[in-house]
Amino acid sequence: QAKEQFIGLPSYRVGAYAAGGSGLYGGWIDYMAMINERDGGVGGVKLTWEECETEYNNARGVECYERLKKKGSTGNSVFQPVSTGITYSLLDKVVADKIPMVTIGYGRTDAADGRVFPWVFPMITTYWSQATTMVKYIGAKEGGIDKLKGKKIVYLYHDSAFGKEGLTVLEKQAQKYGFSLVLLPVAHPGNEQQSQWLRIRQEKPDWVILWGWGVMNPTALKAAAKTGYPREKMVGVWWAGAEEDTVPAGDAAKGFTAAGFSVAGPNYPVIKAIQDNVYKKNKGNMEDKTRVGSVNYNRGVVHGIITVEAIRTAQAKFGKKPLSGDEMRWGFEHLDIDAKRLKDLGAEGFMPNLKITCADHEGSGLVKYQQWDGKQWKIVSDWIEPDREMVRGMIEESAAKYAKEKGITPRDCAKEG
Amino acid sequence: MFYREAGQFKTTYAADQQIFPIRQDRLGMLLLLAVAFFFVPALLSEYWLKAILIPFLIFSLAALGLNILTGYAGQLSLGSAAFMAVGAFASYNFMLRIDGMPILLAFIGGGVAAALVGIAFGLPSLRIKGFYLAVATLAAQFFIVWLLTKVGWFSDYSSSGVITAQDMEILGYRFVSPEAKYLLVLSIVVVLALLAKNMVRSSVGRAWMAVRDMDVAAEVIGIRIMHTKLLAFAVSSFYCGVAGALYAFAYLGTVEPEGFSLDLSFKILFMVIIGGVGSIAGAFLGAAFIVLLPIALDVVVQQWLSGLLAPSVSSNLQLIVFGGLIIFFLIVEPHGLARLWQIGKEKLRLWPFPH
Amino acid sequence: MNTPTLAAAPSAADSSSPAPGYLSINNIEVIYDHVILVLKGVSLAVPKGRIVALLGANGAGKSTTLKAISNLLHAERGDVTKGAIEFKGARIDQLTPSELVRRGVIQVMEGRHCFAHLTLEENLLTGAYTRGSARGEIRDSLERVYHYFPRLKQRRMTQAGYTSGGEQQMCAIGRALMAKPEMILLDEPSMGLAPQIVEEIFEIVRDLNRSEQVSFLLAEQNTMVALRYADFGYILENGRVVMEGEAADLSSNEDVKEFYLGLSAAGRKSFRDVKHYRRRKRWLS
Amino acid sequence: MQFFIEVLLGGLLSGVMYSFVALGFVLIYKASGVFNFAQGAMVFAAALSFVGFQNLGLSFPLALLAAFTTMVALGILTERVVLRPLVNQPPITLFMATIGLSYVIEGLAQGFWGANVRGLELGVDDVPVQWLMDSTGIGVSSFDLFGAGVAAVLVALLALFFQYTRIGRALRAVADDHQAALSIGIPLQTIWRIVWAVAGFVALVAGLIWGARNGVSFSLTFTALKALPVLILGGFTSIPGAIVGGLIIGSTEKLAEVYLGEYVGGGIDSWFPYMMALTFLLIRPEGLFGEKHIDRV
Amino acid sequence: MSGRTSGDVILDLQNISLRFGGVKALTDISFNVREHEIRAIIGPNGAGKSSMLNVINGVYHPQEGRIVFHGEERRKMEPHKAAAQGIARTFQNIALFKGMSVLDNIMTGRITKMHASFLEQAIHFGRARREELEHRQKVEEVIDFLEIQHIRKTPVGRLPYGLQKRVELARALAAEPTMLLLDEPMAGMNVEEKQDMCRFILDVNDQFGTTIVLIEHDMGVVMDISDRVVVLDYGKKIGDGTPDEVRSNPEVISAYLGVSH
Ligand SMILES: Nc1ncnc2c1ncn2[C@@H]1O[C@H](COP(=O)(O)OP(=O)(O)OP(=O)(O)O)[C@@H](O)[C@H]1O
Ligand SMILES: Nc1ncnc2c1ncn2[C@@H]1O[C@H](COP(=O)(O)OP(=O)(O)OP(=O)(O)O)[C@@H](O)[C@H]1O
Ligand SMILES: [Mg+2]
Ligand SMILES: [Mg+2]
Numbered sequence A: 001q002a003k004e005q006f007i008g009l010p011s012y013r014v015g016a017y018a019a020g021g022s023g024l025y026g027g028w029i030d031y032m033a034m035i036n037e038r039d040g041g042v043g044g045v046k047l048t049w050e051e052c053e054t055e056y057n058n059a060r061g062v063e064c065y066e067r068l069k070k071k072g073s074t075g076n077s078v079f080q081p082v083s084t085g086i087t088y089s090l091l092d093k094v095v096a097d098k099i100p101m102v103t104i105g106y107g108r109t110d111a112a113d114g115r116v117f118p119w120v121f122p123m124i125t126t127y128w129s130q131a132t133t134m135v136k137y138i139g140a141k142e143g144g145i146d147k148l149k150g151k152k153i154v155y156l157y158h159d160s161a162f163g164k165e166g167l168t169v170l171e172k173q174a175q176k177y178g179f180s181l182v183l184l185p186v187a188h189p190g191n192e193q194q195s196q197w198l199r200i201r202q203e204k205p206d207w208v209i210l211w212g213w214g215v216m217n218p219t220a221l222k223a224a225a226k227t228g229y230p231r232e233k234m235v236g237v238w239w240a241g242a243e244e245d246t247v248p249a250g251d252a253a254k255g256f257t258a259a260g261f262s263v264a265g266p267n268y269p270v271i272k273a274i275q276d277n278v279y280k281k282n283k284g285n286m287e288d289k290t291r292v293g294s295v296n297y298n299r300g301v302v303h304g305i306i307t308v309e310a311i312r313t314a315q316a317k318f319g320k321k322p323l324s325g326d327e328m329r330w331g332f333e334h335l336d337i338d339a340k341r342l343k344d345l346g347a348e349g350f351m352p353n354l355k356i357t358c359a360d361h362e363g364s365g366l367v368k369y370q371q372w373d374g375k376q377w378k379i380v381s382d383w384i385e386p387d388r389e390m391v392r393g394m395i396e397e398s399a400a401k402y403a404k405e406k407g408i409t410p411r412d413c414a415k416e417g
Numbered sequence B: 001m002f003y004r005e006a007g008q009f010k011t012t013y014a015a016d017q018q019i020f021p022i023r024q025d026r027l028g029m030l031l032l033l034a035v036a037f038f039f040v041p042a043l044l045s046e047y048w049l050k051a052i053l054i055p056f057l058i059f060s061l062a063a064l065g066l067n068i069l070t071g072y073a074g075q076l077s078l079g080s081a082a083f084m085a086v087g088a089f090a091s092y093n094f095m096l097r098i099d100g101m102p103i104l105l106a107f108i109g110g111g112v113a114a115a116l117v118g119i120a121f122g123l124p125s126l127r128i129k130g131f132y133l134a135v136a137t138l139a140a141q142f143f144i145v146w147l148l149t150k151v152g153w154f155s156d157y158s159s160s161g162v163i164t165a166q167d168m169e170i171l172g173y174r175f176v177s178p179e180a181k182y183l184l185v186l187s188i189v190v191v192l193a194l195l196a197k198n199m200v201r202s203s204v205g206r207a208w209m210a211v212r213d214m215d216v217a218a219e220v221i222g223i224r225i226m227h228t229k230l231l232a233f234a235v236s237s238f239y240c241g242v243a244g245a246l247y248a249f250a251y252l253g254t255v256e257p258e259g260f261s262l263d264l265s266f267k268i269l270f271m272v273i274i275g276g277v278g279s280i281a282g283a284f285l286g287a288a289f290i291v292l293l294p295i296a297l298d299v300v301v302q303q304w305l306s307g308l309l310a311p312s313v314s315s316n317l318q319l320i321v322f323g324g325l326i327i328f329f330l331i332v333e334p335h336g337l338a339r340l341w342q343i344g345k346e347k348l349r350l351w352p353f354p355h
Numbered sequence C: 001m002n003t004p005t006l007a008a009a010p011s012a013a014d015s016s017s018p019a020p021g022y023l024s025i026n027n028i029e030v031i032y033d034h035v036i037l038v039l040k041g042v043s044l045a046v047p048k049g050r051i052v053a054l055l056g057a058n059g060a061g062k063s064t065t066l067k068a069i070s071n072l073l074h075a076e077r078g079d080v081t082k083g084a085i086e087f088k089g090a091r092i093d094q095l096t097p098s099e100l101v102r103r104g105v106i107q108v109m110e111g112r113h114c115f116a117h118l119t120l121e122e123n124l125l126t127g128a129y130t131r132g133s134a135r136g137e138i139r140d141s142l143e144r145v146y147h148y149f150p151r152l153k154q155r156r157m158t159q160a161g162y163t164s165g166g167e168q169q170m171c172a173i174g175r176a177l178m179a180k181p182e183m184i185l186l187d188e189p190s191m192g193l194a195p196q197i198v199e200e201i202f203e204i205v206r207d208l209n210r211s212e213q214v215s216f217l218l219a220e221q222n223t224m225v226a227l228r229y230a231d232f233g234y235i236l237e238n239g240r241v242v243m244e245g246e247a248a249d250l251s252s253n254e255d256v257k258e259f260y261l262g263l264s265a266a267g268r269k270s271f272r273d274v275k276h277y278r279r280r281k282r283w284l285s
Numbered sequence D: 001m002q003f004f005i006e007v008l009l010g011g012l013l014s015g016v017m018y019s020f021v022a023l024g025f026v027l028i029y030k031a032s033g034v035f036n037f038a039q040g041a042m043v044f045a046a047a048l049s050f051v052g053f054q055n056l057g058l059s060f061p062l063a064l065l066a067a068f069t070t071m072v073a074l075g076i077l078t079e080r081v082v083l084r085p086l087v088n089q090p091p092i093t094l095f096m097a098t099i100g101l102s103y104v105i106e107g108l109a110q111g112f113w114g115a116n117v118r119g120l121e122l123g124v125d126d127v128p129v130q131w132l133m134d135s136t137g138i139g140v141s142s143f144d145l146f147g148a149g150v151a152a153v154l155v156a157l158l159a160l161f162f163q164y165t166r167i168g169r170a171l172r173a174v175a176d177d178h179q180a181a182l183s184i185g186i187p188l189q190t191i192w193r194i195v196w197a198v199a200g201f202v203a204l205v206a207g208l209i210w211g212a213r214n215g216v217s218f219s220l221t222f223t224a225l226k227a228l229p230v231l232i233l234g235g236f237t238s239i240p241g242a243i244v245g246g247l248i249i250g251s252t253e254k255l256a257e258v259y260l261g262e263y264v265g266g267g268i269d270s271w272f273p274y275m276m277a278l279t280f281l282l283i284r285p286e287g288l289f290g291e292k293h294i295d296r297v
Numbered sequence E: 001m002s003g004r005t006s007g008d009v010i011l012d013l014q015n016i017s018l019r020f021g022g023v024k025a026l027t028d029i030s031f032n033v034r035e036h037e038i039r040a041i042i043g044p045n046g047a048g049k050s051s052m053l054n055v056i057n058g059v060y061h062p063q064e065g066r067i068v069f070h071g072e073e074r075r076k077m078e079p080h081k082a083a084a085q086g087i088a089r090t091f092q093n094i095a096l097f098k099g100m101s102v103l104d105n106i107m108t109g110r111i112t113k114m115h116a117s118f119l120e121q122a123i124h125f126g127r128a129r130r131e132e133l134e135h136r137q138k139v140e141e142v143i144d145f146l147e148i149q150h151i152r153k154t155p156v157g158r159l160p161y162g163l164q165k166r167v168e169l170a171r172a173l174a175a176e177p178t179m180l181l182l183d184e185p186m187a188g189m190n191v192e193e194k195q196d197m198c199r200f201i202l203d204v205n206d207q208f209g210t211t212i213v214l215i216e217h218d219m220g221v222v223m224d225i226s227d228r229v230v231v232l233d234y235g236k237k238i239g240d241g242t243p244d245e246v247r248s249n250p251e252v253i254s255a256y257l258g259v260s261h
Helices: A015-039 A058-069 A084-097 A127-142 A161-177 A194-203 A216-227 A243-253 A269-277 A295-318 A325-333 A339-345 A388-406 B023-043 B046-072 B080-097 B103-126 B130-150 B178-200 B203-213 B215-221 B225-252 B262-275 B280-305 B311-332 B336-350 C011-015 C062-070 C097-103 C120-127 C135-148 C150-154 C165-177 C195-212 C223-229 C247-252 C254-260 D002-032 D039-055 D060-086 D091-113 D130-136 D142-163 D166-176 D178-183 D188-214 D218-234 D239-259 D272-283 E049-056 E079-084 E102-108 E118-123 E127-146 E161-174 E191-207 E219-225 E243-247 E250-257
Strands: A004-011 A046-053 A152-158 A180-186 A207-211 A234-236 A257-260 A368-372 A377-379 C023-032 C036-046 C051-056 C078-087 C105-108 C183-187 C215-219 C232-237 C240-246 E009-020 E023-034 E038-042 E064-069 E072-074 E087-089 E179-183 E211-215 E228-233 E236-241
Touching: A004 A015, A004 A058, A015 A046, A015 A243, A015 A269, A015 A295, A015 B311, A015 D091, A015 D218, A046 A058, A046 B280, A046 B311, A058 A084, A058 B046, A058 B225, A058 B280, A084 A161, A127 A161, A127 A234, A127 A257, A127 A388, A152 A161, A152 A194, A161 A180, A161 A207, A161 A388, A180 A194, A194 A216, A194 D002, A194 D239, A207 A216, A216 A234, A216 A243, A216 D188, A243 A295, A269 A295, A295 A325, A295 A339, B023 B046, B023 B178, B046 B080, B046 B178, B046 B203, B046 B225, B046 B262, B046 B280, B080 B103, B080 B130, B080 B225, B080 B262, B103 B130, B103 B225, B103 D272, B130 B262, B130 D091, B130 D218, B130 D272, B178 B203, B178 B225, B178 B280, B178 E118, B203 B215, B203 B225, B203 E102, B203 E118, B215 B225, B215 E079, B262 B280, B262 B311, B262 B336, B262 D091, B280 B311, B280 B336, B311 B336, B311 D060, B311 D091, C023 C062, C036 C051, C036 C062, C036 C078, C036 C215, C036 C240, C051 C062, C051 C195, C051 C223, C062 C078, C062 C105, C062 C183, C062 C215, C097 C105, C097 D178, C097 D188, C105 C165, C105 D178, C120 C135, C120 C165, C120 D166, C135 C150, C135 C165, C150 C165, C165 C183, C165 C195, C195 C215, C195 C223, C195 E250, C223 C247, C223 C254, C232 C247, C240 C247, C247 C254, C254 E191, D002 D039, D002 D142, D002 D166, D002 D188, D002 D218, D002 D239, D039 D060, D039 D091, D039 D188, D039 D218, D060 D091, D060 D188, D091 D218, D142 D166, D142 D188, D142 D239, D166 D178, D166 D188, D178 D188, D188 D218, D218 D239, D218 D272, D239 D272, E009 E049, E023 E049, E023 E064, E023 E211, E023 E228, E023 E236, E038 E049, E038 E191, E038 E219, E049 E179, E049 E211, E079 E087, E087 E161, E102 E127, E102 E161, E118 E127, E127 E161, E127 E191, E161 E179, E161 E191, E191 E211, E191 E219, E219 E243, E228 E243, E228 E250, E236 E243, E236 E250, E243 E250
Parallel strands: A004 A046, A152 A180, A152 A207, A207 A234, A234 A257, C051 C215, C051 C232, C105 C183, C183 C215, E038 E211, E038 E228, E087 E179, E179 E211
Antiparallel strands: A257 A368, A368 A377, C023 C036, C023 C078, C232 C240, E009 E023, E009 E064, E064 E072, E228 E236
């Protein structure tokens, strides 16, 4: 029997989601292809994968999950929906099927509490962590977090579950640091923001947090230019921080800063490795090769790295063979990508280090900030620590509520190996 | 030659007014039900039950609802997904807020809530017609989704607006396994489909069709237009509401308001049109078509074409083929798959003679 | 040919010799919706400059025949599956209706079909669409139609949807005249018109026929009038031509008299006194 | 007060943007009674083709021409493949067919040009007009003014086209009754080709303007949703209606979001225009300038 | 012919005027209809005949005038109320429900007489089922009466014009009306079919005592079967009386008949 590790890839490459999706899945697949090409797989086990088009639609996502579940010799060993909606729809199913679900930079935030959500891994960082780093970043720009007192920040958000994620944390942060928060929702899809920006002009905020998605982002940047609001005073969520968000806005985007759990740029050894082992052999997934190294592409590479590292970790315990979902879960839960490992991977500075534990499925929560200079994203900050205390508190509270609702008894991590 | 009415003489009107007056149809239906209830859960894999048949049944129910409104009563609506949302959120809240609420009652409650909302948004139909009405129903679509997102109470103040459906339990039995869920959904859908069939072949149904075909004449005959249209909105929304509740409880488990988007409304409308306007069977055929086609296309593309075509091309190819097939079917038979089936039967009746 | 022939189609076509090169239909078969066979081999001919009447009971297939000629069947999911239709020696089965109109064949459809949102005058003007001639000429035609139907002139600015049934019928006929056709397929022109107008319409038909050599194929239920004005007639039953002949001969045929003219040996019977059971038509027995 | 005027002006101008898309709908509806849901996809395809051609190295006018040709070809193809076989079918069937068409167009456009989002420059800055800003403190974007100007020209052209060609009248005839229009020799096919080509042109203009505003991405298809309330408010069949409807929707939507939004939690412009239009319709069921529905026995 | 005795006046129209914008469709028209009679309305095209029927059953609301039906005055009423009071009609432009079968079309005629709620109908049990069968029985009687058994299950859209007219009559008859308004029921029929129609109308009139108001352009039919005739021209009444009186009325001859019949 061939030694193959199957990975199901629910993807979206049509419609409004295509722009981001093609980059992300490109990076992810290229990384795995590179591992196969360069290393002959992980520990001698080849990686195989199959895409399944979800159109970013919950129902289609569930179908993909079910379709991919039994594929490969050990079944699908990890599911990464890249859609918060699909994540929610699968919360119960992955438990029953024993398949770990990894949600990097989206999904259900309180699932970071591994005691209640053993099968879910909202890794690297979550929306709540991100929101606190935004406040920290703005504070630093203002010359110290204490300078935030009396400042006014507009929270311009996509009027949806996604947009509302940042709300509670920011409100708490506003209380903690004494700034005032003005909430301006934008109706989906957000291609008209005249009224919001007139309000912003009236409010004259010190900063604008752009918690947008899709066309809402370039539209906001354009509208900011139109109202004369400085882009340098706008901080975006990571889903507003890719080339797809700034390029359409043209010059209007210059100066805009956005968060990221990975960074842009092709000048990392890991990207080089992909170029050498994959593109040189004409096996790359990207049709437009100039996009290798773009934000979404690199995000995809991060997905690949984490998946592969989990396999490696699990192989160390269970042996170099195709792993089941259960074994993979162990791998994720014991994932420890430290600075040294990052360096070995050629991803130093490319993504933050992270260590997953039984209780903490988030990892480091680190976020970096990049600024658009009109041509490309430039890194403008170091990895910023979230307000761990506040975020972890909220996560535990929320998870506890969920556990109660669902009648789940949280695991006792002290007892686990 | 196989499909003949000849020799089947009906001596009473009762016999002629059965749901399926022709014996072959009757037998066929019984067979179909037997297969659906006994063989399908025993033979088909979990994937088929969970990922295909359950959503197929739920969408059939929604399409049935819309078909009552659009197909039978002639009121074009683009808001069915919103009524599904009302049903889902209402059932959730019934379960949440009333202790010991039986699940079936919660579903009915969800349907009734949707029906009430449906009546409210149906009121304009008394004056507004055709595409004007269709666009106006978008008001319902967007308003309801907005309201569910905005008012935390509906989602029990969950930070993301997502609700997690409670477990389904009837008389102490918990519906957890795919087979159990499938059978529950199937039973509900079969019962509701039967009720719908009865309605459309009785005087309410005739009143709906009369209003659809020519409302001025209908009124002259003595049909109360307002009553008839609002009833259509109510019944239709009820069906959509129950479908929404099942969508949340028996299929996805968790839903968010945005999940009930305009896209979903369009999908349901497609099912109605492709399946056959004004046909109960059409709702099922249409749902099967619209649920299965994209999956089939994706499977084909992923299995056989994934290496050959660039990924973005193959994904877009699916979209093109999907749209193209819809157009193709509309051209082949504007009255839908149900009509195609009927014509097939007519041909069978004549067979082996061409006419 | 002195007595009308009693023949089953398709041989019917053989016995009459249409003026070569004008409208002739040869043994056509029409099927609706892929399953409903309506015309079962109909042949007929309209010689140039003649008025031919197409008679027959409800559902005989008169309208279908006309629509087959004018190629409007497609719009109702009907198909000519057999046979040929020729106009001036050329096959016309594959032409679009608009090309047909340009060649001079126009149909006045049964059931009026006026453009409800256009005023009567606009309705008439759309009739001249294919002509593309100078405004002045079109104005003249318009005046002529108004001359035929003064009622239309009175109501010319009313949207057709709001006019009475008869006014719409006049509008439909007038609209076709605006195209200056050489061959008109008239489907039940007299329907819903007051008696004097019916006479007037047929006078117009005769007038156009005499002065401008326009040929007519008319499907008409008012057999009395139709046969008075037509030169030749066909009787259609159940999708087949069952009888044909010179108009004068047809009107003296006993069957035609009884079934289509309501005349019996004793003269016209009062509608009050028609009895229930009637003699069956000879050709059906 | 000044703020009010600013909101109002901004609303009026963005209303004009909606009108662009609504115009395309009106054209096709007028000509065939078809509610063309693919208009949004056409806007997207037009803009994407234009940018695509530019990226291939074509100059602005050449790219414009190439994009226009593409749209005309698309129109002709649509007539042949979709409309012709569906002549005389119920409007809802045609409506569904156009939704199917929109999938095809979206798939074709993205498959062909790729899914990348792109910027589009028309050379008009989207910044406040300075002298107006200085003298009154009211910010009005020069780009929006430019858009309004284009809209005015477009509407005038279309109005002339329909007024002074016999096609105008024929179009209305076709919309009323396909079969009768055929019977009197109106060449449906030609007319539909022309109209779809013109609608393609309008889509191109809309695509350029919207693309320059928000970038060229799939979301251009969503502009269709913005146009719908405009359409029913103005009336499906009226070109001026599309403009007036746009102005009304644009301004009230902005005023509502700014002055009402606060109290209900904001984000109301997803549904407010529809509710507005709905209320209007209750008074005039055929929209402001639409043709009255004739219902008679 | 006109010698038949008719009953009391059941419908009395007094000084009816109806305008559409500038168009005067009806001007100051008065006439009455007696129980059990066949009352014809004739007149040139656009005279206002159909409008008159529309006034009687409430589709149009006249600006002036009184309508007294069964001794009850009403100015404005909804058509469905007229139906409930026993007024049924057919239409000049066939107004059948195109998507339904002949049987269903005729069944709609009985809708005012069916009382089961939609829930009962959904379950199709008890009253709903009983009603459905009872009314089907009645409808079948109408179908037999009009001799359209063979097309019972055909969708009406597929029927030829003449049969559609007959189905429309069946639908009206199914309502068991006390007053039947017929708008050109014989348009588009040949003599044979007209004879059938006449027989149906006379039979209904005889057997059920239904009062009939009839618009028709075929003078032969009108003169033969009607008891009294109203003549309209340009919205004005120019004659009223027995067929014999009307046909010798010079004003009627010049406005409508042309030659005396
Ligand atoms: N669209 C259609 N689909 C199916 N059957 C049709 C259609 N149109 C007509 N028929 C059938 O074709 C036959 C002939 O119809 P047609 O209209 O040609 O008759 P006709 O002679 O014109 O009758 P009439 O005098 O009533 O107008 C009828 O039996 C009718 O049922
Ligand atoms: N709803 C309406 N709006 C405007 N005008 C109308 C309306 N209904 C009828 N009319 C006008 O009133 C006049 C009378 O119409 P009506 O239909 O009553 O005529 P009619 O006597 O039935 O004629 P016909 O014998 O041709 O059917 C016509 O000139 C018609 O245009
Ligand atoms: Mg006919
Ligand atoms: Mg009339």
